[in-house]
Amino acid sequence: MSTCCCCIxxxxxxxxxxLFMMMYSFTFGILGFIGxxxxxxxxxxxxxxxxxxxxxxxxxxHGISSLGFLYGLFVICFTNTHRLLRPYVTFxxxxxxxxxxxxxxxxxxxxxxxxxxxxxxxxxxxxxxVFTILTTLLLVYFSLVIASYANxxxxxxxxxxxxxxHENITVA
Numbered sequence: 001m002s003t004c005c006c007c008i009x010x011x012x013x014x015x016x017x018x019l020f021m022m023m024y025s026f027t028f029g030i031l032g033f034i035g036x037x038x039x040x041x042x043x044x045x046x047x048x049x050x051x052x053x054x055x056x057x058x059x060x061x062h063g064i065s066s067l068g069f070l071y072g073l074f075v076i077c078f079t080n081t082h083r084l085l086r087p088y089v090t091f092x093x094x095x096x097x098x099x100x101x102x103x104x105x106x107x108x109x110x111x112x113x114x115x116x117x118x119x120x121x122x123x124x125x126x127x128x129x130v131f132t133i134l135t136t137l138l139l140v141y142f143s144l145v146i147a148s149y150a151n152x153x154x155x156x157x158x159x160x161x162x163x164x165x166h167e168n169i170t171v172a
Contacts, residue, residue, distance in 0.1 A: 022069035032059025082154035103132035
């Protein structure tokens with residue numbers, strides 16, 4: 001993959017993706033904490049407590065994710081080395097899995113809390129499921145773009161290393 005979204009160079013695309021994902025994670029982190037504080041006063045059933053707990057877990061996860069995307073943005077803008085990009089690629093793949101798990105738990109919980117869930121109607125729940133699927137697919141694409149950029153940085157580093165090794169051999 002040499003471009004992002006068919007028209008943006010790879011590095012610019014990764015910067016835009018990192019900025020977008022950082023804002024996405026930050027927003028959903030705040031929404032998770034708002035959901036926790038809104039639901040923690042409704043401690044009448046275990047399911048409502050679970051809803052508050054899931055909101056808190058989502059808020060913490062997305063808050064940490066926004067820091068992970070900030071790390072990736074820093075690495076891309078300032079260091080640009082494969083060694084530092086590799087953890088960022090791993091982070092993006094892990095982020096997909098955890099985000100999907102939280103989405104699945106939210107759907108299951110909304111089915112159990114039918115009246116107290118924001119997605120209590122079938123249309124609302126269906127919209128959330130479609131949103132979760134589309135978000136997951138977008139995250140997979142973004143992760144592939146980031147991994148492709150990390151691989152291109154690795155290839156450039158290897159070419160520079162081979163060139164410098166070849167120059168050292170011919171000079172000696």
